[in-house]
Amino acid sequence: MSPELLALFQTSLLETLWMVGVSGAIGTALGLPLGVLLVITDQYGLLQNRPLNRVLGVFANAVRSTPFIILLVAVIPLTRWIVGTSIGTGAAIVPLSIAAIPFVARLVESALREVDRGLIEALQSMGATPWQIIRTVLIPEALPGIVAGLTITLVSLIGHSAMAGAVGGGGLGDLGIRYGYQRFLPEVMALVVVVLIVLVQLIQSLGDRFAQRLSHR
Template identity: 70%
Template sequence: MSSEMLDLFLSAFWETLVMVGISGVLGAAVGVPLGILLYLTDGRGILPSPGFNRIAGLLVNAVRSTPFIILLVAVIPFTRLLVGSSIGTAAAVVPLTIAAAPFVARLVEASLAEVDRGLIEAAQAMGATTWQIVWKVLVPEAFPGIVAGLTITFVSLVGYSAMAGAIGGGGLGDLGIRYGYQRFLPEVMLLVVVILIVFVQLVQSLGDRLVRRLRHR
């Protein structure tokens, strides 16, 4: 491999790391609170609010059910408004974050639903506030499940980031399209695929190890 091609791979891998890292963190920052709200406002939740829960649930389901390649194109005006461009790594972060947030929200909601209701009822009997129940009972008990959900999200974002390369989002996907497909260099495409597989395995392994450690505690 020439030094020029090596530089291209390093640059593309760095762009993928940036896209996945920033969108994952932003998606979690939006999705975790949203997932908690969805759980709390459910009919069986601590703060039942059928109207809010139904509207929020519809929005979450609408974004989740939209194929990512369509979402990429649909949010181009919003992306331009935020970052001033519809191509490049910064632009790709916007649709990636929009895709990640509702995904995280549903996973967090599912993790919270697995918490023993007896613990919640015991906390309520002791006079705990909703805030205390959330941060001292629900989140600590569901934390391993939440981390597992975030791991799944980051793995999914790796695939989404490669797809973003199809419309000039940068990263390994863009490198594979421009050199592996358009310039008929199958070895470049193969190497991109291998790097993505190794990257996904590394993320999944680190997430699984962290989940096991949290559960043992």
Template identity: 70%
Template sequence: MFERFTAELLALMLDSFWETVLMVGIAGLLGTVIGLPLGVYLRLTDRGGVLENRWANRLVGTLVNAVRSTPFIILLVAVIPLTRLLTGSSIGTAAAVVPLTLAAGPFAARLIEASLREVDEGLVEAAQSMGATTWQIVLKVLLPEALPGIVAGVTITLVSLTGYSAMAGAIGGGGLGDLGIRYGYQRFLPEVMAVVVVVLILFVQALQSAGDWLVRRLAHRG
């Protein structure tokens, strides 16, 4: 069994692992950059929010839900023109970051919105009574109070992106998913597929553990 793991294949597995780390890391960062303001806006314009606006909330919420409800494999194919425009190619690690980011943004937005909902409304009302502006309420009340929940939401997003990145391998997106399909499935090497699955499980466990640790630190500090 192990004789099939040549030095060349092991090097390829290492490269594929780092491709997965890059895809998840970059898409997670960009997705959070997109999702954070979306989540804040959804909370502010929601019923009882500082900037309550039912129609604006429904419009943005519908767009967010539309992307979230689209199966990722369909999203991968649907945004190929955009991917080619931004990266010059529809395959490879850089190309996979585009659909991964588009999937991560709305996903993170809803998790961040849910975290902001948990903030005590009394704190917001107290800030308003003291004349705080909307920006001050967001930066000094909502985000600091919801930070542990936001970190937990970003962790969930990264874990989900790991699964999506493996799926991106189905269309040559690179990473461990691509390696598992090309070697484990197409070349009938089940042991390679098994190792890819184990590495992905360990990677997800590491992400979740790091996120849980940071959430506990932030909650304790708060």
């Protein structure tokens, strides 16, 4: 590989890390409270509100059931309104974040539902407020599961970021398509695949280790 290609590879790697990092942070910041709301507003939740729960559930299911490549195209008007363009790394962050929010929410919801209801009922009998229960029991007890869910989210975002390269989103996916496929440079494609595999393995290993350290079991 030429020095120019190596420099381009380094830039693409940084673009991928930037896309995954920013969209993962946005997905966590908005998906975590959404997941909590899905749990506390359901039929047996701390703040029962079935209409709100159904609206949030429909939103989460609608976004999650949409293939990412279709979502990527469908939100182009929103992407242009937010970042001023539909091409490039910054533009790819918008659909990546939208895809991450309900994904994180459902994983957080699943982790919170694993918390022993006996602990919640004990605090309720002691007069604890819903916010106190969420802060002292729900989230701390579900934290290992939440971390595991966020790890899965980051791994999925790496795959989505590579897919965003198909429509000019930048990153390793864009490099693999433009140089590895369109210019018939198999060594570039091979390097992109290897680096993506290493990234996934690294994130998964760190996430699993962190979740185990937080586990009370």
